[in-house]
Amino acid sequence: MKKKNNKKKMRNNFILFIAFVSIIAISYIFNFKLGIRIGDNFMIFARDMVKILPPAFILIGLFDVWIERETIEKNFGKSSGLKRYIYSILLAATTVGGTFVAFPVANSLYHKGAKYSSIFTYITAASLVMIPMSIMEASILGLKFTMIRIGVSLPLVILSSILLEKYFENQEYSLPKAVA
């Protein structure tokens, strides 16, 4: 039943997308200004996604096949201690594509035995400390701004991850199943 609903949802989304693209195309033909601006905005994000998503998912697939569960448990799971926060933040800093890539990666990590605190730290840090973004920020808003932002946020991110983990473990909550 649920699968059927998903299929229907998928089809609706594709129809919506095709309708959207057609409207944008018509806007370009008839030089309809608002439509063209929406189309330009669309291209900004679409270009990023085409650049990032296909290789990112290939890497996630390889990760699923090659990385042993023990490795993840040792570094991000039960037996990892405090170093899992360092690893999560390092992984986040080097994740290209921000949260769009971080969500599926976090899900895969979780199903390989990473703890909640690791994946929450990872996702939140992925939006906060991406290296290329931070360099751009420092050059426009000043290094002090970036240092304050990162310096204040990381301890809070780790602290909230620990609290959230406690909460979710009490609730026996589990993340949605990964495909395959």
Next chain:
Amino acid sequence: MYSLYIISIISLSVSYYFSKEKTIKALKIAWKKFSKILPGYLKLLIILSFVLLISDDLIIRYLGGSGSVLGIILGLVTGSVTMMPGFIAYPLSGILLEKGVSYMVIASFITTLMMVGVVTYPVEKEYLGKKATITRNIASFFIAAIIAVATGILYGEVF
């Protein structure tokens, strides 16, 4: 940006060298995961192209013309409900700074922009589930508020 393609091609070749079967399996998993989330991403793209339409002018007008408390609140809210790539967000912040907007307000906007994703909810919930998505975003909102106030204090804009 194309470095990600190079990395994945190298990884695929190495993987193929060690095991043909595992590599094919990896590609199958990749395709399954990708095709499952693709409609969600497409919907997100449509929403984002509308969000970006209203944001630029409004942000400059409203964040530019308000006091610190109202400014922070507006910054936190606009940052949460909008989403834009860094190469638009940072130059925009630069303009705000030139217009005399405080670092504190800019921090509230930039931090929620990155950490809190109201528009990315449909995608995030597929991977984290509804509950974790909502809790994470609420927690991030408060962290962003703390960062903004800390920025204000350290720049000497408050107290």
